Structures are given as structure tokens and as C-alpha cells.
Amino acid sequence: MTTPRAPGDAEPPPNAANLPSVRAKQILGTGLAVLVGVGMAVQSRINGQLAAELADPVLAAVISFGGGLVVLLGALAAAPRMRRGVGRVTSALRTGGLRPWHLLGGLAGATLVLGQSVTVVVIGVALFTVGVVAGQTVSGLFVDKAGLGPGGAQAPSRPRVVGAVLTVLAIAGTVTGGLGDAEAGSAWLLVLPLVAGGGMALQQAFNGHVGAVAGSPLTAALVNFTAGTAVLVPAWLGTLALGGGPVTWPANPVLYLGGLVGVVFIATAALLVPRIGVLLLGLASVAGQLVGSVLLDLFVPAADVGVGASTVLGCAVALLAVAVASVGGRGRTGAVLRESRT
Known part of the structure; x- marks a missing residue:
């Protein structure tokens, strides 16, 4: 017979029998986050090609958002x-x-899409992704630590810190080998994706808040795309005043689908943030971005740059980093904060 719990008694600990299902949900969430990263690489390829054919990268970003x-x-x-x-x-x-x-959050998304349009056709999807994930990985640690996501503060566990360090090492190796293949003066183009990647962790955290309140990840995506479009349209009008504008309109309908791809991964990310945290979401999507970008540069390259052994090795190390980080689970700080508010 179960003894009734007196008022004021602490909640009983979770049933150990439920732990495998919790772990299974985390693994599923991590797998979905990897697919989010692949979607980001695909969007980069689409928007980069659209910008090249329009000869107007800002308009390409406007069309996508x-x-x-x-x-x-x-x-x-x-x-x-x-x-x-x-x-x-x-x-x-x-x-x-x-x-x-x-x-x-859409401001970071607008920066990312603009970066795709400006840089991908010059340095390729893989090197663009390098800049994004460098900012995203480091930023994710601080965003979780500061409690900016809807799950509250999450003290980074040791495996997650190790995973972040491994990811940075993977990025450094990819840059070392990959910049030699890019055009001589193109290294500075990594600055824009680096800034966009740093903003992505904030974007995921803010969209997670909106999605949690709304009870709908699509509502979070709507807020995100509204903010981003509100910034990009005036920016494009400003370029028109300076004599810009499209050269021609591409006939390939696939090039106009970058926004649809973005809707899917923004909504999925908003759904996942409260469940796996900003850092693990960032690390898993990093793996997806790297793998997807290498495959795209191998089979449908956007720029005349090769995919060297260092890039492939960087992807392998990043995948290992995600596996290490996912073992660490979520930090305890968020739970403590939530209890303190009740």
C-alpha cells in the first residue's frame, strides 16, 4: 500500500523505469537536431545559388525569408x-x-540568410558552415549557462564542455585545410557566418521561449520570419537606391524554396530547445551542417573549391563531439531554478 504524501512533502524522484524512455526521447531529439543542421546546409546551397543567378544577394535573402x-x-x-x-x-x-x-530571433536568422547569399558561391558551403558552427558552438555554452533558453540555466556538464572543445578543434582543422582551397582574398568572408553562428544560439533560445508560450513551434517560426523580413526588405530597398537590383530571374523553381526549408528547421529547433537544451541542439545541428555541407560540396558544388581530407576529418571529429556531449545529459541548474520559483 502506498503511503499518502503529506502537504509540503518533496516530490518523489522520477521512477527509474521511466529513465530509458527519457533517454530515448533525448536520442530522438538529437537525431532531429542533426537533420535540422542538414536542412541549414541545404538552405545555404539554395540561397547561394539564387544570389549568384540574381546577382543580388540581398534580394536572395529577401526571397528566402x-x-x-x-x-x-x-x-x-x-x-x-x-x-x-x-x-x-x-x-x-x-x-x-x-x-x-x-x-x-529573426534578426540572427536574417544575418545567416544574408551570409549564405553573399559568401557561399565564393567559399563553398563547407567553409561557410565552418564559420557558422564556430560561433554557434561557443555561443551555445554561454546561452545555456546564462539561462536564456526556456528551460532555464543549465550548468554545462563535463561531457558537453568536452564536446564543445572537440567541435572547435574540428572547426580549426577544417579551416586550416580548407582556406588553402579558397580564393586568396576570401578568408575575410568567414566573419559574416561567424557572427551569424554566434547569433544562432540566441535565436534558438528566443524562439524556444516563443514556442513554449505559444504552444506551437509554427507560431515561433512566424514571429522569427516576420522579424527577419522586416529587416531585410528595407535593406534591399536601400541597395536599390544605390543602383542594385536583379540581373535576371532564375527559371529553376528549387532556388525559391530556401524559405520553406527554413520554416521546417526553425519550427523544429523551437520544438527541441526545451527538450534537449541550446548547447546540445547546437552541437547536433553542427554535425548535420558539416556532413550536409561536405556532401553538397562533393556532389553539387557551389564554388570552385575542393573538399580536402582535413574537412572530412573535421566532420568525423564533430560527430564524435555530438556523441560525447549527448552522454552528458542536461545540467542540474535549470531544475533547481524551476523548483525555486514554485
Whole structure:
């Protein structure tokens, strides 16, 4: 017979029988995060090619983000859950459950898409990804430690720190071998993806907050794409005033699907952040980005750069880093904070 729990008694610890299912969900979430990274590499390839054929990288970014926004607005008209999510977000802003800056994750996304359009056709998808993951990996540690994600502060466990260090080493090796294949003056182009990658951890954390409040990852994606489009459109209009504009409109319909790919991975990332944390999401998506980018540069290259042994080795080390980090689980700090608020 079970003894009733008196008022004020501590909650019993989780049933050990449930631990395997928790681990299985974390493994599934990590696998989905890897696919998110592959989607990011595919989007980089699409947007880079679109920018090259338009001869207008800012317009390519507008088409990518704007296309995603159009898809989400269509979904909003047909999805009551999404509309309820918008109402919850509005209410949370009034009551303080969400801060205004939680709606600005799309600014990092806009920087990423613009970086894809500007740099991929010059340095290739793999080297572009190197810059992104360098910023993303380091930033993810600090974002989790500071508690900027919806799960609260998560003290990085030792395996996760080791995983982050391994990822940085993989990136360093990839850069060392890969920059020799790029054009001589193109190394500075890594700065833009580096900044975008640093912002991605914040983007994932902020979108996770919006998704948790809205109860709909698609609502978080809508907020993300609205913010990004609101920045990119004025930027493109400014380039028009300076004499820019497209040279021609590509006939390949695939080149206009970057926004749709972005919707899928932004919504999936918003769904995963509360479950696996910003750092593990970042590390897993790093693995997906590296593997996807190498495959794309091998079979459908965007630039006249080779994929050397150092790049392949970097991918292998990054995959090992994800495996090491996923063993570490989530830090305890977030749980302590949540208990302290009750």
C-alpha cells in the first residue's frame, strides 16, 4: 500500500523505469537536431545559388525569408492552433511572460540568410558552415549557462564542455585545410557566418521561449520570419537606391524554396530547445551542417573549391563531439531554478 504524501512533502524522484524512455526521447531529439543542421546546409546551397543567378544577394535573402513568411501566413489562416498561439504570445508580452527581445530571433536568422547569399558561391558551403558552427558552438555554452533558453540555466556538464572543445578543434582543422582551397582574398568572408553562428544560439533560445508560450513551434517560426523580413526588405530597398537590383530571374523553381526549408528547421529547433537544451541542439545541428555541407560540396558544388581530407576529418571529429556531449545529459541548474520559483 502506498503511503499518502503529506502537504509540503518533496516530490518523489522520477521512477527509474521511466529513465530509458527519457533517454530515448533525448536520442530522438538529437537525431532531429542533426537533420535540422542538414536542412541549414541545404538552405545555404539554395540561397547561394539564387544570389549568384540574381546577382543580388540581398534580394536572395529577401526571397528566402519572405517566401517562408508567405508559407507561414498561409498556415496561419488554416491552423487554429497557430492563431491561438499568436494570441498567447500577445498576452504574454502584456503580462511580462515574454520580453520584447524574445521576438527578435529573426534578426540572427536574417544575418545567416544574408551570409549564405553573399559568401557561399565564393567559399563553398563547407567553409561557410565552418564559420557558422564556430560561433554557434561557443555561443551555445554561454546561452545555456546564462539561462536564456526556456528551460532555464543549465550548468554545462563535463561531457558537453568536452564536446564543445572537440567541435572547435574540428572547426580549426577544417579551416586550416580548407582556406588553402579558397580564393586568396576570401578568408575575410568567414566573419559574416561567424557572427551569424554566434547569433544562432540566441535565436534558438528566443524562439524556444516563443514556442513554449505559444504552444506551437509554427507560431515561433512566424514571429522569427516576420522579424527577419522586416529587416531585410528595407535593406534591399536601400541597395536599390544605390543602383542594385536583379540581373535576371532564375527559371529553376528549387532556388525559391530556401524559405520553406527554413520554416521546417526553425519550427523544429523551437520544438527541441526545451527538450534537449541550446548547447546540445547546437552541437547536433553542427554535425548535420558539416556532413550536409561536405556532401553538397562533393556532389553539387557551389564554388570552385575542393573538399580536402582535413574537412572530412573535421566532420568525423564533430560527430564524435555530438556523441560525447549527448552522454552528458542536461545540467542540474535549470531544475533547481524551476523548483525555486514554485
